[in-house]
Amino acid sequence: MKLKPLSEQVIVITGGSSGIGLSTAKLAARKGARVVIAARSREALAASVDQIHQSGGEAAFVEADVGSRTDVENIAAKAISRFGGFDSWINDAGVMVWGKVGDVSEADMRRLFETNFWGTVHGSEIAVAHLREKGGALVNIGSVESDRAFPLQAIYSASKHAVKGFTDGLRMELEADGAPVSVTLVKPGSIGTPMPQHARDYTGFEPRFPPPVYAPEEVAATILRACERPVRDAFVGSSARLFSSLGQRAPRVTDWIAEKFLLPMEVGDRAATPTDNLHQGRSEAQVRGDHQGATIRPSLYSAAARNRGTTMAIAAAAVGLGALLLTRGRGREDEEAPLRRPGPIE
Template identity: 35%
Template structure:
């Protein structure tokens, strides 16, 4: 499957007013792509388009709530009307309620699923006809490591991300069966330093935080741009996410014990915050139209992501590791004899 170079692409980015989406939009534009950005926050979109144009890029915006299919469809339609086609669809929009399950209302749970899962489903529904019209392209959906391993206190978000992984698995095989050269990628970030934890609703009594360590949004946007040119099934961003994924695969009970030890206190700061504080669950809120959140001091580098962008190096490293393990086992076996 051959995807266009980024400089030749028309890209729609949903959930672009802040965080990963905002950083991704700027990077696509810097490399010559034409971009259409969408979110609920018009001030955030206006400032983003102005930033891109000041850099010499081409961009326009669409205001949309992703829980409404017609509004999502309008993003894809606007992209084609403005630039003649759609090559890559990037979907980052999400919201959350951080609280014990018993304190979450049915309306709150449903809203998180509507935005974080159904919004992504609507995105694929809206984008696919245009990608098929073009004859190739990429669907890039921002999932989460919570799509592989749920976290306590984040049951609606974890539910939505698990559902997204199931949806993408089914869609990917259907497109392969129909022989469409359309890449379907799931990006699964670990804890990322975006304004997400400023904007979501919390019932912990304090401002929430992700379980450290944090990684900077640029790691995720770099993975997205890589997937836009290189068909990629999934991409776990952040070494801690890769470790958690391995633990979950080897022993879910061990992952349970690990999270029991660190995830409850690890998602709490010491900053008081009430349940009725402004949040973005049902409406956008002002003041957070930026890329980074408040946890840069907890951010660390990630070393293994570069292996995922270099498959020969990745498989070579794995082969060396396997050979080393086999050699060690052989030595131990001889010693036992």
Template identity: 35%
Template sequence: MLLKPINQQVVAIMGASSGIGRLTAFMFAQKGAKVMVSARSEAGLKSLVSEIHLFGGEVDYVVADVSNIEQVKAFIEKTVARYGRLDTWVNAAATGVMGRFEDVTVEEFQRVIDVTLMGQVNGVTAALPYLKQQGGAIICVSSMEGRRSLPLQSAYSTAKHGLEGFLEAVRVELMHDKVPVSVTSILPSVINTPYYNKIRTKLGVKPTGIPPYYQPSVVAEAIIYAAEHPTRDFIAGDVGRVLDVLQRLSPGLIDIILATIGFVGQRTTEPKSEAAPDNLYEPIEGYDKIEGDFGKLTIPTFLDNLDKNPTLKWGFAAAVGAATIFGLLPKDQA
């Protein structure tokens, strides 16, 4: 399956007013793609469009709530009406509630599912008919919580697990029908975006991810890569890869680790009440930016570059395997 170079693509991005979606839109436009962006925050979309126009990028926006299928369809229709086609669909929209499961209402839990899971389903529903016409890419921003759930994030983890199941089913259906549309799940580790500023908290304090963090560029670069190179899934951030391996080897060990660090590790010391403004049902002002408040806790990633270079990746794996075997041989055979 061949995907177009970025500078020949029309890209639609949902959840683009802040964080990963905002930076991804900016990077696509910098590379010459025609971009259409959407989110609930019109102020965030307008400022993003203005920034992209400063360097001559081609972009427009549509205000839409990803949980509303009719609004998502309208967004896709306006993208095709504006640019004539759709080559890549990216969905980075999500929301959450931090707190013990017993403290989260059924309505709050359902809202997280509606946005974080059904929003992805709505996006694929709306975009797929256009992508099937000439081929393209579906890129959904999932999470390592789609592989390993965390305490205090039951609704979000449920949504991301559901997303992984949804994408696996759709991917195989398209493969069976020989439809030239790649389906990619991007699985970020903990990323320094305004997410933890915006979600609802039941902790009595401002929530945080379990450090270390990675910068949003780690995820945006993975999305850009998947838009040109058909990719099944991409774990963004080395800690996520370590977690994935440990979860496969011993889920019970991860249970013990998270029971020890998963509660204190997701709390800051900054007071924040449940009544504080959040983006669960409506957008909130002041967070239409790329980065969050945890820049000092970010670290670089290294293995992402191997995943973007399969030849180097398998060469590295072969070298490690050979070195391991060589080291295990008796000295008289080595």
């Protein structure tokens, strides 16, 4: 499957008014793509598009709630009417609820699934209906919690597990049909977005993501890589890869680590934000949020994963250099060893 370079693409991004979505939109526009972003907050969308225009990019926005299929159809219609179609579709819209299962209301759980799961389903089906004809990329944003649940995030974890199951099933169906659509699931770890300030909280304290906290730009770069080169899954942050692998190989040990170490880290030191974005849009057109003193850092793991050719070349050169040094070392040992006459055969 061959995907277009970003400079020739039209890219649709849900949840594009802050965090990962906005970071992806800005990076895509800098690389020459035309961008359509969607979210529930019109003011934040307008501010986000203005930021892109000021940087020389081309973008449009659609006010939409991805929990509504009609709203998502309007996003696709906007991309078609404005730019003639789209080449990549990124389902990034997401909300979070922070609290123990017994404390969270059923209404809040259902609202989270409307956005995180059904929003992904709506976006995927509508995108695939368009991309089947011309080819392109579908990128769904999961989480390390697509593989591994954490305390205080049970319903969020459940939604991301559901996104993974749906994405994997859709991918197989498209491959069986021979459809020219690349389907990728991106699984970030803790990312330095405004999500802690947007989450619905039941603990009384603002959520805190366990470190390390990675830069949203790392996720954006990984997403856009998948828009140009097909990839099945992509982790962002070595911690995401670690917890996923550890959870599969030693689930009880991972449970113990989460209960003893991660759970205390998940409750911040300051009072929770009085408003959230669970039931209505709230965004400040900002890529990064406040993470209570945590350093937002790059990910060397993710950078290496995005540049596998370079990584493999460096690894091959290192192996070759090691072999050369070993060979020379052995040759030197042979030269310096004293000559010995062969003794009798014992």
